[in-house]
Amino acid sequence: MPQTLTTTEALAAFCARAADAPYVTVDTEFLRERTYFAQLCLVQMALPGADESDAVLIDPLAEGISLDPLYDLFRNEDVVKVFHAARQDLEIFHVDGDVLPWPVFDTQVAAMVCGFGEQVGYETLVRKIAKSSLDKSSRFTDWSRRPLSEAQKTYALADVTHLRQIYEHLKADLDRTGRSAWMEEELRTLTDRSAYVVDPENAWKRVKTRTNSGKFLAVLKEVARFREETAQARDIPRNRIMKDDVLVELASTKPKTVQDLGKSRLLQREARKGDMAEAILAAVKRGVEMDPADHPKPPNAPDRSALNPALADLLRVLLKAKAEAAGVAQKLIASSADLDDIACGGREGLWARGWRREVFGNDALRLCNGEIALSAKGQQVKIIPLR
Structure with missing residues (x-):
C-alpha cells in the first residue's frame, strides 16, 4: 500500500533520507481548470531502490x-531531482515555494537528445525502457478530493517508480555518447526563473494580432495588463475575465463610456457595468492617452517577403539528415519557423548557439x-563541399 506523508515531521524524515541519495524522482498532480495559479494537490517522490519505503506520496492539502x-531538498545541490516534462512542475514549485530545484534532470528532454523522438511521453518511455505498462484509468480524476482512492495512489506512484529506471538508462546513454x-x-534554460514569471506589463505580447498601430497596441497593452492583474488577484483563469478576442475588440473600438461598452459584440454582460466596466474604461483611457514615445513596439517578425522557398526546403532536408545522423529529435534542434527565418536571412536563434550550432547551425x-x-544516395543525404 503506498505510503502517504501528511505531517511536516514525516516529510522531513523522508527528505533527510533523500539528502543522502544521488537522485530522487519527483512528479506532481494538480488542478488548474478553475484557477490562475495551479493548485498543488499531490507530490510523488521515489529514491533509488525497491523497498516500499523508498517511494512516497506527499499530501500538501493535509492540515498543518x-x-x-x-x-530544502530541492535546494540541495548534491541530489539530482528527476522529472518527466518538468516545466509545469517547476512552475508550481516556483510559485508555491519560490524555489527551482537544482540540479534537475528532465527525462523528456533527455529522451529527445537520445533519439527517442519529439516530446516523447512518459508512457512510451515506460514501455520502451522499463518494459512495463501504466494503468491510466485515474488520469483525469479530481486530485483535490479527499480521501484519495487506492487506485489514485497506485497510479500517482507509478509516475515516479518507473522514472528511476528511465533516468538511469538515459543518463548512462548521455554519458556514453x-x-x-x-x-x-x-x-x-529550463530552470531560468524568468520563464516562470508572468509580468502583466508584457501580457499583451501573448495576444495574437495583425495590427501594428502604436495607439492600438497601447490600448491592447493596458487592457491586457488589467486582465492579467485581475486574474492574478482573483486567482481565476485570465479567459474568465476576458478572452483574447475581446482585448482586440477593445483596442480597435476604444470605448469611452459605459454605453460604448454596451455595443461590444464580445464583452460579457457582467463586464459592461459596475466596477468592472469602469476599470476597463480606465485601462482603455490610459492606452489612448499614452505618450506616442511609450507606445509598445510590435515584435520584430522576419520579413517573409524575402523567403527563399527552395532554400527553406533544402534546410528541411539538411535538418532531417543531421538529426538522423546525430540521433536527436529534429524539433529539439530547430523549428519549422526557425528554418524559414534562416531562409529569410536570419542569423540569430537557439539553433545558432551551443551544441545545436555544432550539429546543424554551421552547415545551415x-x-x-x-x-x-546536398545530394541523395539511396536513403542517405550527403553533403558536398563546394568551396
Missing part, C-alpha cells in the same frame, strides 16, 4: 503540513552561403 523540508553537456544546456549557414550542396 509545511513543504519546507521538500523545498558524450552528450551530458548538451543536456546541461537544455536544463539551464554554409548551405545559405553556397559553400555546400
